[in-house]
Amino acid sequence: MSVAATQKKGFGAMLWDYLTTVDHKKIAHLYLAGGGFFFILGGLEALVIRIQLIKPENDFVSAGLYNEMITMHGTTMIFLAAMPILLGLMNAAMPLQIGARDVAFPFLNSLGFWLFMFGGLLLNCSWFLGGAPDGGWTSYASFALTSPGHGIDFYVLGLQIAGAGTLMGGINFLVTIVNMRAPGMTYMRMPLFSWATFITSVLILFAFPALTVALFLLMFDRMFGSAFFDVALGGNTVIWQHLFWIFGHPEVYILILPLFGLFSDVFATFSKKRLFGYTAMVFATMLIAFLGFMVWAHHMFTVGLGPVANSIFAIATMAIAVPTGIKIFNWLATMWGGSITINSAMLWSLGFIPTFTIGGMTGVMLGSAVADYQYHDTYFVVAHFHYVIVGGTIFGIFAGLHYWWPMMFGRILNETMGKITFWFFLVGFHLTFFIQHFLGLMGMPRRYWVFLEDQGLDLGNLISTIGAFLMAIAVIVFFINIIYTAAKGEKSSPDPWDGRTLEWAVETSPPPFYNFKQLPLIRGLDPLWIEKTEGKGKMTPAEPLGDIHMPNGSILPFIMSIGFFIAGFGFIYHGDHAIWYLALYGGMALALGCMAVRSLKDDHGFHIKKEELEREAD
Amino acid sequence: MKGWMGKFKALFLLSSLALFLTGCGKENLTALVPKGYGAKSSMDLIILTTVIMSFVLLAVMIFFVIVLVRFRKKKGQEDYIPKQVEGNQTLETIWTIIPIILVIIMGVPTVIATFDLADASKADEHINVDVTGNQYWWHFDYGEDEFQTSQDLYIPTGEKVYLHLKSSDVIHSFWVPSLSGKLDVNPENENTMFLEAHEEGVYWGKCAELCGPSHSLMDFKVIAVSPDDYEQWAKDMNDFDPEAKPKDTVAQEGQELFEEKSCMGCHAVGSSPVATGPNLTDFGNRTKIAGILEPTKENLVDWIQDPEKIKPGNEMTGKYPSLSDDEADKIAEYLLQLKPTDVAPESASK
Ligand code: HEC
Ligand SMILES: [Cu+2]
Numbered sequence: 008m009s010v011a012a013t014q015k016k017g018f019g020a021m022l023w024d025y026l027t028t029v030d031h032k033k034i035a036h037l038y039l040a041g042g043g044f045f046f047i048l049g050g051l052e053a054l055v056i057r058i059q060l061i062k063p064e065n066d067f068v069s070a071g072l073y074n075e076m077i078t079m080h081g082t083t084m085i086f087l088a089a090m091p092i093l094l095g096l097m098n099a100a101m102p103l104q105i106g107a108r109d110v111a112f113p114f115l116n117s118l119g120f121w122l123f124m125f126g127g128l129l130l131n132c133s134w135f136l137g138g139a140p141d142g143g144w145t146s147y148a149s150f151a152l153t154s155p156g157h158g159i160d161f162y163v164l165g166l167q168i169a170g171a172g173t174l175m176g177g178i179n180f181l182v183t184i185v186n187m188r189a190p191g192m193t194y195m196r197m198p199l200f201s202w203a204t205f206i207t208s209v210l211i212l213f214a215f216p217a218l219t220v221a222l223f224l225l226m227f228d229r230m231f232g233s234a235f236f237d238v239a240l241g242g243n244t245v246i247w248q249h250l251f252w253i254f255g256h257p258e259v260y261i262l263i264l265p266l267f268g269l270f271s272d273v274f275a276t277f278s279k280k281r282l283f284g285y286t287a288m289v290f291a292t293m294l295i296a297f298l299g300f301m302v303w304a305h306h307m308f309t310v311g312l313g314p315v316a317n318s319i320f321a322i323a324t325m326a327i328a329v330p331t332g333i334k335i336f337n338w339l340a341t342m343w344g345g346s347i348t349i350n351s352a353m354l355w356s357l358g359f360i361p362t363f364t365i366g367g368m369t370g371v372m373l374g375s376a377v378a379d380y381q382y383h384d385t386y387f388v389v390a391h392f393h394y395v396i397v398g399g400t401i402f403g404i405f406a407g408l409h410y411w412w413p414m415m416f417g418r419i420l421n422e423t424m425g426k427i428t429f430w431f432f433l434v435g436f437h438l439t440f441f442i443q444h445f446l447g448l449m450g451m452p453r454r455y456w457v458f459l460e461d462q463g464l465d466l467g468n469l470i471s472t473i474g475a476f477l478m479a480i481a482v483i484v485f486f487i488n489i490i491y492t493a494a495k496g497e498k499s500s501p502d503p504w505d506g507r508t509l510e511w512a513v514e515t516s517p518p519p520f521y522n523f524k525q526l527p528l529i530r531g532l533d534p535l536w537i538e539k540t541e542g543k544g545k546m547t548p549a550e551p552l553g554d555i556h557m558p559n560g561s562i563l564p565f566i567m568s569i570g571f572f573i574a575g576f577g578f579i580y581h582g583d584h585a586i587w588y589l590a591l592y593g594g595m596a597l598a599l600g601c602m603a604v605r606s607l608k609d610d611h612g613f614h615i616k617k618e619e620l621e622r623e624a625d
Numbered sequence: 626m627k628g629w630m631g632k633f634k635a636l637f638l639l640s641s642l643a644l645f646l647t648g649c650g651k652e653n654l655t656a657l658v659p660k661g662y663g664a665k666s667s668m669d670l671i672i673l674t675t676v677i678m679s680f681v682l683l684a685v686m687i688f689f690v691i692v693l694v695r696f697r698k699k700k701g702q703e704d705y706i707p708k709q710v711e712g713n714q715t716l717e718t719i720w721t722i723i724p725i726i727l728v729i730i731m732g733v734p735t736v737i738a739t740f741d742l743a744d745a746s747k748a749d750e751h752i753n754v755d756v757t758g759n760q761y762w763w764h765f766d767y768g769e770d771e772f773q774t775s776q777d778l779y780i781p782t783g784e785k786v787y788l789h790l791k792s793s794d795v796i797h798s799f800w801v802p803s804l805s806g807k808l809d810v811n812p813e814n815e816n817t818m819f820l821e822a823h824e825e826g827v828y829w830g831k832c833a834e835l836c837g838p839s840h841s842l843m844d845f846k847v848i849a850v851s852p853d854d855y856e857q858w859a860k861d862m863n864d865f866d867p868e869a870k871p872k873d874t875v876a877q878e879g880q881e882l883f884e885e886k887s888c889m890g891c892h893a894v895g896s897s898p899v900a901t902g903p904n905l906t907d908f909g910n911r912t913k914i915a916g917i918l919e920p921t922k923e924n925l926v927d928w929i930q931d932p933e934k935i936k937p938g939n940e941m942t943g944k945y946p947s948l949s950d951d952e953a954d955k956i957a958e959y960l961l962q963l964k965p966t967d968v969a970p971e972s973a974s975k
Binding site: 310328342383457458 | 650656668673682689693696702708711712716717720721725727731732738739740742743794795802805807808814829833837839937
C-alpha cells in the first residue's frame with residue numbers, strides 16, 4: 008500500500024477502504040458519520056415528541072408509539088449519537104495530540120466501531136419488527152419485564168452489542184495514552200482533551216460493566232425464565248435501578264468530561280493564552296470522575312432508600328459543584344487578559360458557559376434530596392439534563408467539529424453558516440428547555456403522552472415546541488454547511504488556528520495516515536506553542552527518519568459484528584420458533600470464527616520504507 | 626457585541642413574559658404554591674438553593690461579560706501575544722473555598738429536612754391508609770376503618786395522615802405536588818410517607834414513574850376536608866349498606882346489570898379487601914371518572930362502552946360482555962347515584 012495510492016480512488020475502493028480500515032482518523036470519520044446518522048434519527052424522534060405536546064390532549068401519536076419515541080430518543084441520543092461522536096472526536100484528535108501514530112490496538116478500534124454500528128442498527132430494526140422498546144431509556148425493570156412484544160429485547164441486545172464496542176474503545180484509549188505518548192510528552196504535558204479522554208476511558212472501564220451485568224440479568228429474565236427482577240418470584244426491581252445508575256451516573260460524566268477537555272483547548276487557543284491553572288484543571292477532572300461514582304443514588308431519592316442514604320448521596324452530589332466550579336472559573340480566567348477571537352468553534356464554547364452553568368445550578372438544586380422529591384421525574388429534570396447534556400455535550404461536539412474539521416478533512420467549515428447554526432440553536436435551545444423547569448414544578452411529570460386541558464401547562468409546552476423547531480433549523484443549516492464545505496469549502500493549512508498542541512503540528516491537512524514522519528520531541532505543555540515562541544516554529548524530531556511500522560487493514564471486525572448482529576436476532580426470537588436457533592448459533596459461529604482467524608493468523612503489518620517517506624517529501 | 630446582548634435580552638424578555646403569563650401554574654396542582662407540610666419543606670429548600678445558586682450564576686455571568694467586553698482581539702493588535710499566565714493560587718483557592726461553604730449552607734438544611742420527612746415513628750397515633758398503585762388507578766384502604774376508596778383520597782386538614790405505598794404490578798410514583806413531594810410505589814416493599822394539608826381543597830395527584838401507555842392518565846385527587854367533615858365522611862362510609870336498593874327503577878335495573886355483566890367481579894360497592902378494579906362505593910361523589918373524565922353520565926357511558934379509547938392498555942378493556950347503549954346507560958345511572966355521604970369534593974372548597 009503506497010502512500011500515493013490513498014489519494015484518488017473509485018467509490019468501491021473507498022467503501023472497501025472504510026470497511027477494512029484500522030486507521031484512527033478514518034475510524035473517526037466512521038464514528039462521526041454513524042453518530043451523525045443516529046443524531047438525525049434521535050432528533051426526528053424529539054420533534055415527534057414536541058409535536059405531540061404542542062397542545063393539551065393531542066393525538067398526533069398514540070400512547071404506545073409515544074412511549075417508544077421517548078425511549079428511542081433518549082437511548083439513541085446517548086448511546087448511538089453522543090457517545091459515538093465523542094469516540095469519533097477522541098479518535099480524530101487524541102493520538103495526534105499525544106504524538107502517536109495510531110491507537111494501541113487498531114484492530115480493536117475498528118471492531119469497537121462496527122459493534123456500535125450494528126448494535127445501533129439492531130436496536131432500530133425494532134421499529135419495523137413489531138415496535139420499539141417503550142420502557143424509557145432507563146428501562147426500569149418492573150415495567151420492562153411486563154412490556155409485551157420484543158421491543159425491550161431489542162433494547163437489551165442492541166445496547167449489549169453497542170456497549171461492548173464502547174468498552175473496547177475505552178480500554179484501547181487507556182492503553183494508547185499509557186504507552187504511546189511521544190518522547191517528552193509526560194502526563195502533565197498532555198493537552199486537556201487527551202487528559203479528559205484518559206479519565207473518560209477509566210470511567211467507561213468501570214461503568215460499562217455495570218450496564219453489561221444489568222442487561223444480562225434483564226435478558227435472562229425476559230428470555231430464559233430467570234427472576235432477578237420478578238417480584239412475584241422473589242426478585243427485586245430496585246436492584247435494576249442500582250445497577251443502571253451505577254452505570255448511568257458515570258455515563259453522564261463520560262458524556263461531558265471529553266468536552267470539558269475540548270473547551271479547555273479551544274479557550275486557550277482562541278484567547279492565545281495558556282490554560283489557566285492547568286494542574287487544578289486536571290485534578291478537578293479526576294475529582295469529578297471519582298465523585299461521579301459516588302452519587303448514583305441521587306437518581307433514586309424517591310425510591311425509599313431511607314434518610315441516611317438520601318443524605319449521604321445528597322451531600323456527595325452537591326460536592327461535585329466544587330470541582331466543576333473550579334473549571335468554570337479557570338476557563339474564564341484563561342480568557343481574562345487574552346486576545347479573544349470569536350469564530351464558530353469559540354461561539355459554541357462561549358455559549359456553553361452560561362448554558363452549562365444553569366445546568367450545574369439546577370444540578371445542585373436537584374442534589375438537595377427533599378427538594379428533589381418535587382423535581383424528580385418531572386420536566387424540571389428533563390430541563391436540567393438537557394441543559395447539561397445539550398449545553399455541554401452537544402455544544403461541545405459542535406465546537407469540536409468546527410475546531411477540528413480542518414484537521415480531519417482539510418477544509419474549514421463555513422463561518423457564516425456556522426454562526427447561523429449557533430444562534431438558531433442557542434435561542435431554540437433556551438426556548439425549548441428553560442420553560443420546562445417551570446412546567447415540571449407546575450405539576451408536569453416527564454414521559455407524559457398527553458397533558459390535560461386546564462392545568463396551566465399549555466403555553467409553556469407550546470413555547471417549548473417552537474424552540475425545538477428552531478433547533479431543527481439550526482441542525483439542518485449545519486448539515487448544509489457540511490455539504491457546502493465538502494464541495495466548495497475553503498482549503499485549510501495544517502495549522503489554521505495558530506494552534507498550541509500537536510494535532511496542528513502535522514505536515515499536511517488532513518494528516519498523512521502515519522501521522523508523523525518522525526515522532527516529535529515534546530518540551531513542555533502546549534508543545535507547538537513553545538516551538539513557535541521559543542524555538543524554530545516547528546517541532547523538533549525525536550528520532551531520525553526511519554521505516555514506519557503500520558498495521559494492515561482487516562475486514563474481520565466488520566464480519567464479526569455482523570455475526571453478533573445475526574446472533575442478536577437469534578436471541579430475541581428463539582422463544583418464538585426453534586428455527587431462530589439457527590441464527591443464534593450461526594451468528595455466534597461467524598463471530599467466534601472471525602476471532603479464531605484473527606488469533607491464529609499472524610499479521611505483522613507492513614513497513615513504510617524510509618526511502619518512500621523521503622521521496623514523498625519532495 | 627450588540628447582536629449578542631440583543632439576542633440574550635430578547636430571550637430573557639420572552640421567557641419572563643412567558644413566565645408571567647403562565648404564573649405559577651394551576652392552584653392545588655403546582656408545587657410552587659405549597660399547601661402541605663412536605664411541599665412546604667421542599668419549597669423552602671428550593672428557594673434556598675435557587676437563591677444561592679443564582680448568586681453563583683450571577684458571579685459567573687459578570688465575569689463572563691467582562692471577559693467578552695474587555696478582551697476581544699483589538700483592531701490593529703492582531704499580532705499581540707498576551708502574557709502566558711500559569712495560574713493564581715489565591716484566586717483558585719478562593720473559588721474552591723467559597724463553593725465548599727455554599728455546599729455546607731445548602732447541605733445542612735437538606736439533611737435535617739430529609740430526616741424530618743422520613744420520620745414515621747408516630748404513625749400509630751394517626752390515620753393510616755394503605756395505598757396501592759395499579760396500572761392505571763389508585764386504591765386507598767383505610768385499614769382499621771373497614772372501608773376503601775379509589776381515585777379520591779379523603780384526609781382531614783391539619784393532621785398527618787400516613788400512607789403506606791405498595792404497587793400491585795409495576796413501579797409507580799405517588800405525587801401530590803401541592804401537598805408533598807413524591808415517593809415511589811414499588812412492588813416489592815412498602816414505602817411510608819405522610820400528607821398534611823394546611824388548608825381544605827381538592828388537590829391533584831399524579832403518577833410520576835413511567836408505568837405503561839396510560840401513565841399520563843393515572844391522575845387522582847386528595848380531598849382535604851375539615852376534621853369534622855372527615856369524621857362524618859368516615860362514619861358514612863363505614864355505615865354504607867351494600868344491599869341498599871336505589872330509589873328509581875332505572876337505577877335498580879342498572880344495579881342488576883352491574884352484577885349480571887360481571888362488573889362486580891372487579892368492582893366492589895361496599896367494603897372489600899381485594900380490589901382488581903376501583904372501589905365504587907362513593908362513585909357518585911367522584912371528582913373525575915377513571916381519574917381524568919368529567920363525571921357526567923355521557924362520559925361514564927363512553928367509558929363503560931370503550932375504556933380502551935380513553936385509557937389505552939387499561940385492565941378493564943375486554944373483560945366483560947358487551948353492552949347495549951341502553952344497558953350502559955342504566956348502569957351509569959346506578960353508579961352516579963352511589964352517594965353514601967354528603968361529604969363530597971365540594972365540601973373541601975367551602
Ligand atoms: C377485569 C376487571 C373489571 C371488570 C370486569 C370491569 N371493570 Fe371497570 N374498571 C376496572 C379497572 C382496572 C378500572 C380502572 C381503569 C383505569 O383507570 O386504568 C376500572 C374503572 C372503572 C370505572 C371508573 C372508576 C373510577 O373510580 O373512576 C368505572 C365507572 C367502571 N370501571 C365501571 C365498570 C362497569 C360498569 C363494568 C361492567 C360492565 C366494569 N367496570 C367491569 C376493572 C374492571
Ligand atoms: Cu403509574
